[in-house]
Every structure is written in structure tokens, then in C-alpha cells.
Amino acid sequence: MLLQLLVLLVPAALGEDVTQRQLKPVKGVPHSRLHLYQSSTTDTFRCLDGSQTILYSQLNDDYCDCKDGSDEPGTSACGNAFFYCSNVGHKGNFIPTNRVNDKLCDCCDGSDEYDSGVECPNICDELGRAARIEREKIASVARKGFQKRQELAKEGQALRDSKLKDVEPLRQERANIEPERARLETEKKAVEEVEKKLQDEHRNQWEAVRIEKKKLRATDWFDELDLDKSGKIDREELRQNLFLDNDHDGFVSEDEVKSYLTIDEADFEHFQSSMYDRLKEARHQHREEMKYKEEQEKEKAKALENAPDDDDLLAEEDRHEEEEEDPEDVRAQEDDKMPAYPPEINEASEKAREARRLFDEVNEKVQDLDAKIREAEDFTNSDYGENYEWAALKDKCFDRNVQQYTYQFCPFGQNTQKDVGAYGGTSLGNFKNWSGGETNKYSKMHFGDGQQCWNGPKRSTDISIECGEENELVEVTEPAKCEYLFTFRTPLACTDPDKEIVHDEF
Numbered sequence: 202m203l204l205q206l207l208v209l210l211v212p213a214a215l216g217e218d219v220t221q222r223q224l225k226p227v228k229g230v231p232h233s234r235l236h237l238y239q240s241s242t243t244d245t246f247r248c249l250d251g252s253q254t255i256l257y258s259q260l261n262d263d264y265c266d267c268k269d270g271s272d273e274p275g276t277s278a279c280g281n282a283f284f285y286c287s288n289v290g291h292k293g294n295f296i297p298t299n300r301v302n303d304k305l306c307d308c309c310d311g312s313d314e315y316d317s318g319v320e321c322p323n324i325c326d327e328l329g330r331a332a333r334i335e336r337e338k339i340a341s342v343a344r345k346g347f348q349k350r351q352e353l354a355k356e357g358q359a360l361r362d363s364k365l366k367d368v369e370p371l372r373q374e375r376a377n378i379e380p381e382r383a384r385l386e387t388e389k390k391a392v393e394e395v396e397k398k399l400q401d402e403h404r405n406q407w408e409a410v411r412i413e414k415k416k417l418r419a420t421d422w423f424d425e426l427d428l429d430k431s432g433k434i435d436r437e438e439l440r441q442n443l444f445l446d447n448d449h450d451g452f453v454s455e456d457e458v459k460s461y462l463t464i465d466e467a468d469f470e471h472f473q474s475s476m477y478d479r480l481k482e483a484r485h486q487h488r489e490e491m492k493y494k495e496e497q498e499k500e501k502a503k504a505l506e507n508a509p510d511d512d513d514l515l516a517e518e519d520r521h522e523e524e525e526e527d528p529e530d531v532r533a534q535e536d537d538k539m540p541a542y543p544p545e546i547n548e549a550s551e552k553a554r555e556a557r558r559l560f561d562e563v564n565e566k567v568q569d570l571d572a573k574i575r576e577a578e579d580f581t582n583s584d585y586g587e588n589y590e591w592a593a594l595k596d597k598c599f600d601r602n603v604q605q606y607t608y609q610f611c612p613f614g615q616n617t618q619k620d621v622g623a624y625g626g627t628s629l630g631n632f633k634n635w636s637g638g639e640t641n642k643y644s645k646m647h648f649g650d651g652q653q654c655w656n657g658p659k660r661s662t663d664i665s666i667e668c669g670e671e672n673e674l675v676e677v678t679e680p681a682k683c684e685y686l687f688t689f690r691t692p693l694a695c696t697d698p699d700k701e702i703v704h705d706e707f
């Protein structure tokens with residue numbers, strides 16, 4: 202507010218040439234603005250906002266006449282203007298006129314309390330000295346930082362030049378290799394096709410044989426199951442097969458065969474298409490169960506350490522009989538095994554393998570070149586500052602521990618938050634853009650699209666960049682849930698302090 206008002210009041214008058222006139226001092230007005238208060242020939246003063254004209258003698262008469270308070274810069278009568286303390290030895294300063302003679306010392310030279318009875322000591326020399334020391338310290342950091350920044354800019358430019366220089370030969374090399382890569386790819390595809398065709402033929406031939414063999418096995422089993430040789434299997438016949446005794450009561454019930462034979466009786470076609478596989482599975486299942494039971498019993502017997510009696514021996518024998526591999530299963534396993542490829546297919550496979558190897562070799566080279574070209578292009582297309590000095594921070598990261606977390610700032614990569622000592626962590630966003638605005642673009646960075654916050658936005662980080670002698674992450678806060686603010690100091694943000702102009706007075 203104070204600044205806004207000053208900006209509004211000051212520029213209008215700056216153009217006027219007042220140096221020739223002898224300027225009379227006016228309380229509360231700096232020298233640079235005195236010309237606005239000099240009496241005209243008519244002995245009147247026009248309020249600075251032009252709202253009215255008053256007698257010159259009404260200036261600083263402790264009575265407010267002008268709406269903008271411009272007639273009372275040295276008293277508190279208006280309260281809405283500004284009193285200038287010259288603060289010789291330190292920095293001139295404006296204070297609101299409502300603080301004039303309010304019994305509180307605002308100006309370091311004590312000039313604001315000229316009529317309140319309060320004695321304000323002049324401490325401007327002391328403050329000025331301290332301020333100068335502080336300014337010198339800051340300037341010294343800036344000077345050293347600026348020096349480093351110039352060196353980094355040289356490095357950055359050299360890096361960019363080398364990337365630019367390297368990229369052309371890489372493109373050239375890639376262009377030279379490409380025809381060879383394309384030729385090897387065509388060749389590879391051709392031999393792979395031959396290999397596949399031969400393998401498919403082999404597989405199809407075997408598949409036809411396999412189906413035929415399966416049919417034969419089904420025929421044999423059908424004949425076995427068809428006890429009355431009627432050419433059909435009915436439920437009674439099925440019930441003679443103990444492996445269908447699901448509830449293990451030693452007897453196959455009507456219900457136990459019902460799901461296998463859903464019609465009255467099955468001819469071979471029906472048996473083959475709807476029953477064979479399921480019956481085979483049921484028989485296999487049954488055998489597995491028997492094996493398991495037997496093992497359990499053996500363990501039990503071992504535990505008791507009793508010699509088996511006759512009954513046990515008998516039972517053992519039965520089981521041994523049952524334990525023998527089901528010949529049907531053995532046949533099926535053999536029939537389902539595809540015969541090895543003949544030599545001509547193996548030769549085709551060998552050719553395809555070799556063609557693949559040759560292609561992969563060249564293709565890897567191309568991919569490697571592409572990655573290098575992409576990296577160089579990314580580098581030259583990225584914004585590393587006017588002189589490429591920020592490139593010095595590419596691929597670097599800076600840590601800071603705050604409470605239970607280690608925060609990591611990776612300038613052109615990804616920021617993270619992790620428990621101290623832990624591996625990995627939570628993404629606080631990837632570098633998106635410089636966000637310092639038009640006047641100081643490189644003073645801020647924005648990182649977005651981090652890990653989703655529970656019940657909140659995706660995590661993001663804003664980086665405030667300050668001048669410092671070394672690169673250092675100096676502060677981390679979380680002003681809003683999952684929105685982080687890092688303060689980073691770096692020589693790259695230092696400007697030449699000897700070129701900066703210090704404005705002490707308007």
C-alpha cells in the first residue's frame with residue numbers, strides 16, 4: 202500500500218526541472234519532493250491530488266485540508282500521508298503520518314517525535330553500520346556466487362556445443378547403418394517365416410496322428426466298458442467301474458454315474474465327444490487319491506512300529522497292483538508327445554537364429570545411436586538458462602532431512618520424500634517448468650504430477666531459488682497438504698552485486 206501510494210505520487214513530478222530553484226525545507230518531505238511544495242506567486246498550495254487549493258500558510262498547520270493528506274506531511278493531522286525521516290547515516294524512510302508524535306520512536310534519527318515530549322535517541326549511525334556490514338556480507342556471497350555462475354555458464358555452453366557437435370556424426374552414422382539394418386530385418390523375417398512354416402507343418406501332421414491315436418484309445422476303452430458288446434454303454438455297465446465311486450462306499454451308485462452319462466445309453470460318437478475326457482480325468486483323480494491314502498497309511502504304520510499282520514500284507518499287495526501306472530495313461534502320455542523336429546527343420550531354426558543374431562547386433566547399435574541422438578536433442582531443446590549455466594545441475598540431486606523425512610530435490614528430474622534411511626520414496630513431482638514469471642523466470646521451478654495424495658491432489662513442489670555460495674537445499678515446508686515448498690540456494694541465482702543500484706531515497 203505504502204509503495205503503491207509512493208509510486209502514484211512520485212513520477213508525476215520527476216520530469217520537472219527544479220534544480221535551479223532555492224528550495225525551502227518542508228517538514229516530512231524529502232529533498233527530492235520539495236519542488237512540489239514551493240509557494241507559487243499567488244502564495245497558494247494546490248493539494249497534490251488536485252482536489253483543492255489552500256493558502257501556503259496552511260501547510261503543516263496541524264489541520265487537515267487535503268483529502269490526500271498532502272498538506273500535512275509533517276504532522277499527524279491527516280494521518281493518511283507519509284512522513285519522511287532522513288535518517289542520515291542509515292537509510293531514509295517514509296512512515297505513515299499517523300505515527301508522527303505518537304510517543305513511539307519510528308525513525309532511527311528520532312525526527313518523528315519532535316513535539317511529543319518523548320526523547321528518541323539518534324541510532325542511525327549504529328544501524329547504518331550494521332546494515333552496511335550485512336549488505337557487504339550479502340554482496341560478498343553474491344560476488345563469489347556470480348563468479349562461479351560465470352564459470353558454470355562456460356561449462357554449460359561447452360556442454361551444449363559438444364552435444365551439438367556430436368549429434369551430427371551420430372545422425373550420419375545412423376543413416377549409414379540403416380540400409381544394413383533394414384536388409385538384415387527382411388532377411389530375418391524371411392528365414393523366420395520358413396522356420397515357422399516347417400514347424401507348423403510338422404505340428405499339424407503330428408496333431409492329425411495324435412487325434413487318430415486318441416480315437417483308437419477311446420475305441421479300446423469303449424469296447425472294454427461295453428460289457429454286453431451291444432455297441433452302446435448304459436449306466437449299469439458304467440457302474441461296474443470302481444473309480445467312479447466318489448463317496449468311497451465300495452459301490453458305484455446310479456447317482457455317481459449320472460453326470461457322466463446324461464442320456465440312456467451312449468454310442469461311440471457320444472462316448473468320444475462327451476464322456477471320454479471326463480472319465481479319463483475321473484480315473485486319474487481316483488488313482489491319485491488311492492496313492493495318497495496309501496502313503497498316509499504307511500506313515501501311520503511306521504509311527505506305530507508294528508509289524509504288519511496278514512490282513513495288512515494283503516491290503517498292501519492290492520495297493521501295489523493298483524499303484525502300477527494305468528496303461529491307458531501311459532499310452533496317452535506317449536501319444537501326446539510331439540516327435541522331435543527332423544534335421545531340415547532344425548537347420549531352418551539354426552538359420553533363423555543366426556539371422557536374428559545378426560539383425561539384433563545391428564539393431565542394438567541403431568538403438569544405442571537413437572538414444573544418444575535423443576539425449577542430445579533433449580539437451581539442446583531444454584531450457585537451461587540464457588547461458589546454459591543451469592545445465593550444471595542436470596542429473597544432480599540435493600537432500601535435506603526434516604523430521605522423519607529425507608527430501609530430495611533433483612533440479613530437472615524428480616523430487617522425493619522418504620523415511621530417513623529408507624530406500625525409494627514418495628514422488629513429490631517431476632520437473633515441469635520455470636515459474637519465476639517474466640521478470641525473473643529462473644527464480645522459481647515447478648514440479649507436478651507426483652504421487653496421488655490420499656483424499657487430495659497429486660503431490661507437487663515449488664522451488665524458490667536464492668543466491669548462495671554453494672548449491673544447497675536450505676528449507677523444506679509443506680504449506681498445504683501434499684504441496685511442498687523447497688528453498689534452494691545456488692551460485693546460479695547470483696547477480697553481479699557491483700552492478701546493482703541501491704535506492705535510498707526517492
Ligand code: MAN
Binds near residue numbers: 618655679682
Ligand atoms: C504422507 C506425507 C505427507 C503428506 C501425507 C498426506 O504422510 O507425504 O507429507 O502430508 O502423506 O496424506
